[in-house]
Amino acid sequence: METDGNSSTGLVNIRLLTKQEQYAVADIPYSVPLTIDTTALNTLLNELLKEYNNETSVEFDFIVAEKLLRCPLQEHLSEHGLSTELTVDVEYIIKNPPPEPEDCLLHDDWVSAVDLRHKWILTGCYDNTIHLWSTKGKHKLVMPGHTGPVKAVAWAQLDNVQGIFVSGSHDQTAILWHWKVEENAVQCVTVLRGHERGIECVRADPTGTIIVSSGWDSYIKLWSAKLEDTTTSNTRDDEPSSKRLRTEGGKSRTPIMTLQGHKEAVSGMVYIDNNTICSASWDHTIRLWDIELGGIKKEIVGNKAFFDVDFSTLNSLIVTGSADRHVRIYDIRSNEGSVVKGTYTSHTQWIQTVRWSDNNENFFISGSHDKQVKMWDIRSTRAPLFDFCGHEDKVLCCDWKNGLIVSGGSDNTLRILKETKNK
Structure with a gap:
């Protein structure tokens, strides 16, 4: 970091900016100690706001060089190669409040x-079942049918009348389901057969017409999500379990396409757009696939096995979870x-x-075998925004949509x- 008169006196000029x-x-320079941190900046800013008749004390986060300030300003400037000679722009935003516990849904x-x-x-369980819940915690349906642990579930289409979703299992099959919302009755549309080992991931394309699956056989398979008439009986919430759906009578369907190239289990996938899939594998690679051509567009090599991947339409970035704990x-x-990045x-x-997150381009969550779910801001690699405690065993899955964060784990919950909103 460059030095000057200010640094020799331990001061730096900053300009406080906000959207x-x-x-x-006032958009003027303020001379502050180089050692100033977020606590002292909050004190300064709230004192300034009182001059503008703002009597409410507000807690802010501060952004310098597009990164959240998580250490003394001098250390942050040095870390990012910034000079103290020029006035430093410090953007401030209201500090995000922590999400609050809403419910805990028990499974077997x-x-x-x-x-x-x-x-x-939708939830999938190691007891071979799929469950359907309302976000208010009401259990709507349980769907047996698989003969192995259910490792993946995904909505394809959903409105007020009907829902179409898919489940993937270690029994080497995926099942396409049709839920009639008003009747609360579910039907097995078809069984997707073709994988040679257990399925780890299923996703639907943005149009809800194509299902993609992957697993331990290293293959990625694409299937039609089109509904077909079946004679399979319906499952209703008022029927005893002995009458609930079994899939032996369901029709089978073969894949539209098989993508080959990974050398080990494909544990995570996500659609980038209608024609591009991103996959993450135990073979230490991330691959982008061109569905129209049926080939690889790009390969990214990592250090350890990848377990999951997700893509944000808000910032066009992907996030991955890995065996190296990063x-x-x-x-x-x-x-x-x-x-x-x-x-x-x-x-x-x-x-x-x-x-x-589906509503903030900077936020994502991660879940680990260390029993923790963490919420992150991409502008701070030093520490997560929040650690969520509660799980008593490994965290195996998570999702974040419509202001709700959900996580499932080996503690059967x-x-x-x-999310809580700033006031």
């Missing part, structure tokens, strides 16, 4: 899969320099699951957190 106009102060076995859509939650952010569009270290064991 939240109700908390704006490990909760290994979850997918949120509107006001409904979360990483990648810019898959980057053709120059490193595609790794951030490495986030706090978990102490394997990171099994990651998901972006699905925990629900609700």
